[in-house]
Amino acid sequence: MFHFSPEVEEALGARRAVVALESTVIAHGLPRPQNVETARRLERIVRGEGAVPATVAVIGGKVCVGLSDAQIEHVGNSSSVHKLSTRDLPVAVARGLDGATTVASTAFVAARAGLSVFATGGVGGVHRGALPDVSADLPELARTSLGAVVCSGAKSVLDLEATREWLETHGVTVVGYGCDEMPAFYTRTSGLAVDVRCDSPEEVARLARARRELGMAGALLVTVPVPESAEVRSEVVSGILDEAITEAERRRIAGRDLTPFLLARMAERSGGATLRANLALLEENARVAARIAVALKIEEGSEN
Ligand code: PSU
Ligand code: MN
Numbered sequence: 054m055f056h057f058s059p060e061v062e063e064a065l066g067a068r069r070a071v072v073a074l075e076s077t078v079i080a081h082g083l084p085r086p087q088n089v090e091t092a093r094r095l096e097r098i099v100r101g102e103g104a105v106p107a108t109v110a111v112i113g114g115k116v117c118v119g120l121s122d123a124q125i126e127h128v129g130n131s132s133s134v135h136k137l138s139t140r141d142l143p144v145a146v147a148r149g150l151d152g153a154t155t156v157a158s159t160a161f162v163a164a165r166a167g168l169s170v171f172a173t174g175g176v177g178g179v180h181r182g183a184l185p186d187v188s189a190d191l192p193e194l195a196r197t198s199l200g201a202v203v204c205s206g207a208k209s210v211l212d213l214e215a216t217r218e219w220l221e222t223h224g225v226t227v228v229g230y231g232c233d234e235m236p237a238f239y240t241r242t243s244g245l246a247v248d249v250r251c252d253s254p255e256e257v258a259r260l261a262r263a264r265r266e267l268g269m270a271g272a273l274l275v276t277v278p279v280p281e282s283a284e285v286r287s288e289v290v291s292g293i294l295d296e297a298i299t300e301a302e303r304r305r306i307a308g309r310d311l312t313p314f315l316l317a318r319m320a321e322r323s324g325g326a327t328l329r330a331n332l333a334l335l336e337e338n339a340r341v342a343a344r345i346a347v348a349l350k351i352e353e354g355s356e357n
Pocket of ligand 1: 075077078079081082083138154155156157174175176177178187188189190208238308309310312316
C-alpha cells in the first residue's frame with residue numbers, strides 16, 4: 054500500500070531513526086518559492102541530526118513515504134495537489150489523485166508505515182465560532198499510536214483553550230519542550246499549562262516509551278516554542294488575525310480552505326513576520342524531532 058523512497062526503506066530496514074514530515078504545509082501552508090526551499094531544508098536538518106526524513110504525500114494515488122526531489126517540487130508547485138485529511142485519503146487513492154497530507158493523514162500513514170516520530174508546524178484544533186469545527190488532527194492524535202508528534206502548539210486562529218481541553222479529555226499527553234506553557238505558534242506562550250516539561254530528547258523518549266508500555270493509543274504531543282528571535286508579539290498577531298477572520302466570514306471561506314487563507318492573509322498583513330516565524334519554528338521542530346527519534350532508537354536498543 055505504501056511506497057517507500059529508497060532512503061526511507063533502507064533506514065527502516067536498518068532500524069535507523071526516521072522522522073515523518075507533512076506536506077500540506079508545503080502545498081497549502083507556505084507561499085512559493087519558500088515552500089519547496091523549506092521542504093528541502095527540513096529534510097537537510099533531519100539528516101544533519103543523524104535521522105532520515107520521510108516527507109509524506111499522495112502522488113497519482115500512491116501513498117508515498119519519503120519523496121524524491123522532483124516529487125517535493127511537484128507537491129509545492131502543482132495547482133492540482135489536494136489537501137488531504139484522513140477522510141480524503143481513500144478518495145485520493147481510489148481516483149489516482151495527487152494530494153498533500155495534513156497532520157491527521159500524515160500521522161495515520163506514519164504510524165502504519167512503522168514510523169514513530171513526526172514533525173510539523175502547528176496542529177489543527179477547535180476553531181472559533183458557533184459551528185463546532187474540530188480539525189481531524191485532534192482525533193487522529195488521540196487514536197493513532199506514535200511516539201511523538203512535534204509541533205509549536207496550535208495557532209491563535211483557533212480556540213486554544215478549547216483545543217487544550219480537547220487534548221486533555223482524550224488522553225493526549227502534552228509536553229512542553231523547554232517550556233511550561235503550550236506555545237501558540239507565532240508566540241511562545243498561551244497562558245495554558247502543558248502536562249509535563251521536558252528539557253532533553255532523552256526525557257521525551259522515556260515518556261514515549263512509558264506510554265507505549267502502558268499500552269496507550271495516541272501520540273505524545275511535544276510542543277516547542279518558536280525561537281525567540283522570530284517570535285511575533287501577540288498584540289500584532291491578534292490585530293491581523295481578527296481582520297483575517299472577519300474577511301474569511303464575509304467571503305464565506307470555510308472548511309479546508311480556512312487555514313490556508315488565514316495563513317496567507319496574516320503573512321501579507323504582518324509584512325512577512327508571521328511567515329518568518331513559521332519558517333523558524335518548522336526548522337526548530339524538525340531538529341527537535343530528529344533528536345527525539347535518535348533518542349528513541351537508543352531507548353529501544355537498551356530494552357533488548
Ligand atoms: N497549521 C499551520 N500550517 C499548516 C497547517 C496548520 O500553521 O499548514 C495545516 C496542517 O497540515 C494541519 C492542517 O494538519 O492545516 C489543519 O487543517 P484543518 O484545520 O482544515 O483540519
Ligand atoms: Mn475543519
